[in-house]
Amino acid sequence: MLTRIPTYLEQLLSIGSEHETGIELSQRQAVNLACLLCGLVCFVLFVAFAWVGVSTIAFFNFVGLTISLLGLWVTAKGLLHITQLVLPFLAMFFIAFSCLFFYGADSHFHWMLATVGAYTFTAFRSAQWMMQISLFTLAVFLFFLCETLGAQFGPYLLEGQQPLFSILSFVVAIGVVAIVTNHVVGRLRTLNKSLQDLAEKDELTGLSNRRKVLADAVNVFADSIINYEPCAMAIADLDHFKRINDTYGHDAGDTVLKAVASEMLRQLPSEVKVGRYGGEEFIFVMPSTNLNDATSEMEHLREVIESLEISTPNGIVIPVTISIGVASLDSDTSRYEEIITQADKALYQAKDNGRNRVVGPSAYFHA
Numbered sequence: 001m002l003t004r005i006p007t008y009l010e011q012l013l014s015i016g017s018e019h020e021t022g023i024e025l026s027q028r029q030a031v032n033l034a035c036l037l038c039g040l041v042c043f044v045l046f047v048a049f050a051w052v053g054v055s056t057i058a059f060f061n062f063v064g065l066t067i068s069l070l071g072l073w074v075t076a077k078g079l080l081h082i083t084q085l086v087l088p089f090l091a092m093f094f095i096a097f098s099c100l101f102f103y104g105a106d107s108h109f110h111w112m113l114a115t116v117g118a119y120t121f122t123a124f125r126s127a128q129w130m131m132q133i134s135l136f137t138l139a140v141f142l143f144f145l146c147e148t149l150g151a152q153f154g155p156y157l158l159e160g161q162q163p164l165f166s167i168l169s170f171v172v173a174i175g176v177v178a179i180v181t182n183h184v185v186g187r188l189r190t191l192n193k194s195l196q197d198l199a200e201k202d203e204l205t206g207l208s209n210r211r212k213v214l215a216d217a218v219n220v221f222a223d224s225i226i227n228y229e230p231c232a233m234a235i236a237d238l239d240h241f242k243r244i245n246d247t248y249g250h251d252a253g254d255t256v257l258k259a260v261a262s263e264m265l266r267q268l269p270s271e272v273k274v275g276r277y278g279g280e281e282f283i284f285v286m287p288s289t290n291l292n293d294a295t296s297e298m299e300h301l302r303e304v305i306e307s308l309e310i311s312t313p314n315g316i317v318i319p320v321t322i323s324i325g326v327a328s329l330d331s332d333t334s335r336y337e338e339i340i341t342q343a344d345k346a347l348y349q350a351k352d353n354g355r356n357r358v359v360g361p362s363a364y365f366h367a
């Protein structure tokens with residue numbers, strides 16, 4: 001149940017956002033989050049004051065809770081611009097009124113007005129700077145009003161209820177800050193992860209893309225040189241893939257690429273870096289692996305791919321084989337590209353020799 005809270009929260013924040021992306025979506029989420037937080041604050045205060053029997057304040061917070069939920073509903077009905085604009089005014093009125101007439105300046109409840117600053121910069125675009133400045137100015141004005149007049153009007157609370165309220169408002173404020181921070185940091189993490197995936201992953205297969213796997217190759221090569229360890233690289237190419245596309249269709253070709261890629265990930269040890277090198281070409285970077293071990297590993301992979309049963313939506317099984325060229329670091333190697341070039345030449349040899357086979361560099365050079 002608890003583990004599902006982030007999912008529920010995500011759904012609530014994205015209410016009414018089916019066709020929105022980017023800035024529009026993040027604005028809607030900011031408005032929805034603001035509604036949820038206002039509702040949460042009002043709910044906590046409603047329960048607390050109902051509990052101690054201060055019915056006027058409890059009722060006031062109940063109205064606040066209802067308005068917050070109404071805000072979510074209005075947004076869900078596609079009227080985001082109304083909630084976006086009305087909510088901060090109502091929230092400011094709520095905070096200032098509560099401070100002036102219920103809790104007094106000593107409660108420091110009016111510090112809640114600071115959240116309006118965060119709202120203006122997330123719920124409005126920078127082009128709406130006039131609105132941002134107006135809300136900001138109003139928040140500052142109300143803050144000073146509460147600071148100076150709060151002591152004269154309030155507090156409505158009895159002597160004994162004041163400390164209870166101070167603790168409560170502190171807990172509520174800290175809760176709001178924690179939720180907002182967690183939300184913003186969570187968003188940044190997700191955004192960074194998706195940017196990283198975009199930069200490093202191949203969209204179709206989910207494997208590392210060429211750039212990422214070559215960066216891995218540089219690192220593995222450098223580590224091997226520094227630690228006097230072996231390393232090997234291999235390039236695999238699907239046999240007669242054009243024929244597969246021509247016979248079964250491009251979509252079936254994509255299905256084959258995805259199935260082969262996920263089988264590669266399943267079969268190879270996690271230390272092996274696997275990437276999509278080109279259309280139907282894959283590259284493997286194997287740290288701490290000598291040529292013999294790399295060749296056996298690749299031979300096993302070739303056999304597994306050959307026995308795969310990949311079928312089209314009509315249930316026709318597509319026969320798939322791969323040819324692989326392997327090479328490793330040796331005493332003459334000074335750059336990682338040389339290993340890749342050797343593996344590439346071995347791959348050509350595998351194709352020339354009839355496909356569906358693994359060829360190492362010595363076999364190539366002795367051919």
Ligand SMILES: Nc1nc2c(ncn2[C@@H]2O[C@H](COP(=O)(O)OP(=O)(O)OP(=O)(O)O)[C@@H](O)[C@H]2O)c(=O)[nH]1
Nearest residue numbers: 237238239240241242243245250253254279280351
């Ligand atoms: N479905 C699909 N096809 C692709 C993709 N990328 C490249 N291809 C196709 O892969 C085919 C590669 O063909 P070729 O280079 O002639 O190689 P081949 O037919 O596999 O022949 P050999 O490598 O000699 O066995 C081309 O028809 C490309 O259009 C892709 O992402 N999806």
